Amino acid sequence: MTSPDVVHRWSAQRRPPIDRFPYDAVVTAYKHYGKHFVPDDWTQALATARDRIVHLNGGDSRYLSAFLGCALDKIDGRFDYRSYLGLALLPIPGPDQMPGAAARQLVRRDRLHAQLLVDLIAFELRAAYDEQTPLPQMRPTPAVATKRLRHALRAAMPALRRLSFVGDANASSEIDLLRRVTAAVNLDLTAEDRRALQASMLPVYTMHDEWMFIRVLQAFETTFALLASDLTEIVNAVQVGRTPFAATRLSAAASLLRESASLWPLMATIQPAAFHAFRPYTDGASAIQSRHYKMLESLCRRPDGERLNSPAYLSVPEVRTAITQGQVSLDDALDAAEQSAADDPFLAASMREFTAAITQWRQTHYRLAVRILGTERTGTGYTQGTPYLNVARNEPVFRHYPPTTPDVGGQA
Secondary structure, three states: OOOOHHHHHHHHOOOOEHHHOOHHHHHHHHHHHOHHHOOHHHHHHHHHHHHOHHHOEOOOOHHHHHHHHHHOHHHHOOOOHHHHHOHHHOOOOOOOOOOOHHHHHHHHHHHHHHHHHHHHHHHHHHHHHOOOOOOOEOOOOHHHHHHHHHHHHHHHHHHHHHOOOOOOOOOOOHHHHHHHHHHHHHHHOOHHHHHHHHHOOOOOOOEOHHHHHHHHHHHHHHHHHHHHHHHHHHHHHHHOOOHHHHHHHHHHHHHHHHHHOOHHHHHOOOOHHHHHHHHHHHOOOOHHHOHHHHHHHHHHOOOOHHHHOOHHHHOOHHHHHHHHOOOOOHHHHHHHOOHHHHOOHHHHHHHHHHHHHHHHHHHHHHHHHHHHHOOOOOOHHHOOHHHHHHHHOOOOOOOOOOOOOOOOOOOO
C-alpha cells in the first residue's frame, strides 16, 4: 500500500496543484485501516496538506477542504453523522427556485440514489470473487450476499427506470441484470461523480457490512433532502393560494417516501455481529443528527417546545435556529390560509397519504433497530437507542388532518 509520502510530496510543492491531490492513495489507506485506526503518519500528512490549501494552484479548493475535513474529523474532535457519511462530498439536491426545479431535483436525486446503490452492488460482486476487496472482515455468506444484491437492485430499480438506464428488466439471470445495471450507471458517471463516490466512503473500521451501512444511510439522506425541498415548495404554494399544486406535490412526495422504504429490507441484511463490531467507533455520529430529516419533519409541523428543546433538535442547531426564527411549516401556512384552502379535500387526502408514508417509515425503522440493538441499548451519538425511538415514535406529522389510526412507528 502507498505510504503517506505521496501526500507529503504533494504538499511540498510551492503551489500544490488541486487536481493532483492523491485522493486514491488516501481513500485506499482509510479503507485499509478504518478511519478510527488510521496511523498518525497519515493524519499528520493530511493535516499538513490542509494547511497548504491556501497555496493551491488552479481551481476551487472547497471540495478538497471538505474531504480533508471528513478525513480528519476524529482528529479535530468534529466527528458526527454528517462527516461520517461524507454528505458534504455528495451532490445532494438542494433548494432550486428556477423553472422546472422539481423535475431537475428528482433527476439529481435519482442519479445519486442509483449511483450509491450500484456502487454497493459493484462492491458486493467484487468481494464475492476477489479477496483483495477492501473491508475484508466478516464477509457475508453467499446466501446473505445474494439477498443483499437482490434488495439493492430492487431499491435502485424505480430510479433506474425513470432515468432510462434500464428498459425491459428481463435478463438471462439475476447476475446478468446486476452487471447490465452496473455497466449502465458506470457509463453515465462523470469525473466528479466518480470522485464523490470515492471520497464519500471512509469507513471507521474494516467490517464488510459497513460499506452497505454507509451507502444506505447516504441514499436515505439524498431522499430526505429532496423531500425537504418539496415541502418548502408546498408551503410556499399554500401561502400564495396554489392549493391544487400543493396537493399534487405532496402526493408525489409521499410516493417517493414509500419508494425509499425499499431500502429497509436492504439494511436488514446487515449482520448484527458485524454491526456491533464497527458501531463503537461511530460514537458521536447518530441519525438523530440528520438535518434533512429534521427539516422535513419541521416543515410539516412546528415541533412542540419539549421536542424542540430535546436532543432531537439540539443535535441539529441550524434547523432549530431556523424554526425559532420563524420558519413556516405546512400547518402554519394552513392556519394563515383562507378557509377554502384549509378545507380542501385533495390537500387533506395528500396530507393523510404523506402521514401514512412517514408512519410506515418510522415503524420499519423502529422494528429493525429493535431487532439489531434490542430494547435497552444505548444508541450512537450518545442517544438512548431504541428507547429514544420508542418515546419519539408517536410524534404527530401534522396537526391538521390527523391520521385515522394511531401513529405506531419509530423515529430518526
